[in-house]
Amino acid sequence: GAVVSQHPSRVICKSGTSVKIECRSLDFQATTMFWYRQFPKQSLMLMATSNEGSKATYEQGVEKDKFLINHASLTLSTLTVTSAHPEDSSFYICSAQVSLERDTQYFGPGTRLTVL
Amino acid sequence: GEDVEQSLFLSVREGDSSVINCTYTDSSSTYLYWYKQEPGAGLQLLTYIFSNMDMKQDQRLTVLLNKKDKHLSLRIADTQTGDSAIYFCAERNQAGTALIFGKGTTLSVSS
Numbered sequence: 001g002a003v004v005s006q007h008p009s010r011v012i013c014k015s016g017t018s019v020k021i022e023c024r025s026l027d028f029q030a031t032t033m034f035w036y037r038q039f040p041k042q043s044l045m046l047m048a049t050s051n052e053g054s055k056a057t058y059e060q061g062v063e064k065d066k067f068l069i070n071h072a073s074l075t076l077s078t079l080t081v082t083s084a085h086p087e088d089s090s091f092y093i094c095s096a097q098v099s100l101e102r103d104t105q106y107f108g109p110g111t112r113l114t115v116l
Numbered sequence: 117g118e119d120v121e122q123s124l125f126l127s128v129r130e131g132d133s134s135v136i137n138c139t140y141t142d143s144s145s146t147y148l149y150w151y152k153q154e155p156g157a158g159l160q161l162l163t164y165i166f167s168n169m170d171m172k173q174d175q176r177l178t179v180l181l182n183k184k185d186k187h188l189s190l191r192i193a194d195t196q197t198g199d200s201a202i203y204f205c206a207e208r209n210q211a212g213t214a215l216i217f218g219k220g221t222t223l224s225v226s227s
Contacts (some may be wrong), residue, residue, distance in 0.1 A: 006158070034214060043204065044159070044221040093158050095215075105215060107151070107159040 002028050004096050006108035013084055013114055016077030020080045021111045029074035030096035034105065035067075038091040049076045084115040122205055122218035130227045134192040136206030143186060145207040149215065150179065150190045153202045162190070162203075193222075200225045208221055 003026040023033055031052050036044040036062050045108050050056040057067035066088075068080040080095075081088055091112055095105040119141045125170045140148065146167050151159040165172045165179045165188070172179045178191040192199055202220040209216050 043217045044215075046214045048214075049214055095159075095194065100173075104147075104149075104161060106161060108158075109158040112156070 002098050004105040005107050006111050010112045015085055016075045016083055018080055019080045019084055021092055023077045025075045025096040026069040028098050032097040034095045035079040037080050037095045062077055086115045089113055091116045109116050120205055120207055120216050120218035122221045125222050127224045128195050130225055132195055134195045136190045136203050136221045138188040140186050140207045144205055147208055148188050149206040151204040195225050197225045
């Protein structure tokens with residue numbers, strides 16, 4: 001099946017620093033990748049939709065200057081949390097859409113970000 | 117707007133059947149999905165159903181769709197302790213560009 005990886009799986013950083021999270025589709029090409037945020041015991045909230053070679057589309061309320069998304073290739077999208085603050089601590093999950101295959105999204109294992 | 121609702125908790129005994137229910141609002145949804153999330157992990161696609169189907173069976177999993185009532189259910193037969201997880205129902209948004217998730221149902225299986 002389609003495999004999506006994320007790196008790192010867990011990161012702890014100091015307040016004010018920037019953190020980059022990578023999302024890779026390992027055995028398929030993904031035209032579209034999605035970034036979600038999940039708070040404890042909550043559902044997944046879509047942050048942005050990333051299409052290869054174009055600017056990401058952000059959901060209402062998500063600061064595009066704070067959450068920088070780059071989708072440089074058909075297998076890699078990155079999310080950079082800039083000037084991180086403790087309230088940015090969360091579980092970030094990416095997903096990749098397998099084009100031409102029933103629009104099914106396959107999810108990465110998630111990245112736990114803790115900002116001190 | 118688009119919304120997906122699920123009950124938050126379900127507790128069953130090992131060997132029993134589990135039924136997790138979900139309601140959604142967007143009648144134009146083409147695909148509806150069930151995902152499983154184990155503690156500290158990402159989401160695993162369990163199954164999906166196309167909106168013109170009433171039922172889909174995949175080994176121990178049975179999905180029932182009542183499009184008139186916008187009700188989706190996931191039945192897990194012979195529930196095992198390894199099935200303990202959070203189960204998310206999801207529909208595709210109106211633009212067709214993303215998934216709308218319910219809050220998730222925590223399934224607890226006791227032996």
